[in-house]
Amino acid sequence: MGTTLRPAARVICLDAAHRVLLLRWRDSFDGSWLWEPPGGGIEPGETPLEAARRELAEETGLDPAAVIDRSVPVERDVWWNGKRYTGSEQFFVARFAEEQPTPVRTGLLPDEQINLDTHAWIAWPDLASLPDRLEPPQLLTVLEALVPEGPWRT
Numbered sequence: 001m002g003t004t005l006r007p008a009a010r011v012i013c014l015d016a017a018h019r020v021l022l023l024r025w026r027d028s029f030d031g032s033w034l035w036e037p038p039g040g041g042i043e044p045g046e047t048p049l050e051a052a053r054r055e056l057a058e059e060t061g062l063d064p065a066a067v068i069d070r071s072v073p074v075e076r077d078v079w080w081n082g083k084r085y086t087g088s089e090q091f092f093v094a095r096f097a098e099e100q101p102t103p104v105r106t107g108l109l110p111d112e113q114i115n116l117d118t119h120a121w122i123a124w125p126d127l128a129s130l131p132d133r134l135e136p137p138q139l140l141t142v143l144e145a146l147v148p149e150g151p152w153r154t
Contacts, residue, residue, distance in 0.1 A: 008076075008089040009052035010039025011067055012143055013060070016099045018151055019121035020143070023059065024132065026115050029082040033117070033132035037139070039089070048090035056094060058107035060119070066094035072145045074136055093146040124152045 013021035022035040042051040053064035071090040
């Protein structure tokens with residue numbers, strides 16, 4: 001199978017208690033599960049920041065203005081729906097003043113409605129113990145780069 005280069009942007013959402021919002025997706029090709037921050041492909045003519053804000057609004061309904069205009073590139077190599085996706089994705093951070101704001105699904109595409117299982121606000125020490133695959137696996141390192149003053153610093 002071929003490899004698809006897909007420029008994308010993702011948002012690490014932090015609530016008031018420094019929990020991370022992750023979405024749990026089911027791969028319709030092989031039935032596997034994965035947790036990842038909201039995000040997706042960058043559309044033609046769109047900047048990574050615009051894509052991050054759009055994807056956050058579409059996938060969660062959370063305020064896109066919360067996405068801070070600072071990102072770090074993350075090399076990705078992910079199998080999804082029988083295809084291999086590679087390339088650099090820009091990861092942004094969004095901070096929310098409340099604890100565990102509730103995402104809504106109103107902006108999801110039909111296939112996303114089917115494949116998005118749930119969401120969870122995960123305490124950062126628990127990222128390494130999720131029962132399913134975490135993408136990217138180095139999410140805590142990405143978080144440390146974006147928010148070096150956070151409680152996760154080593």
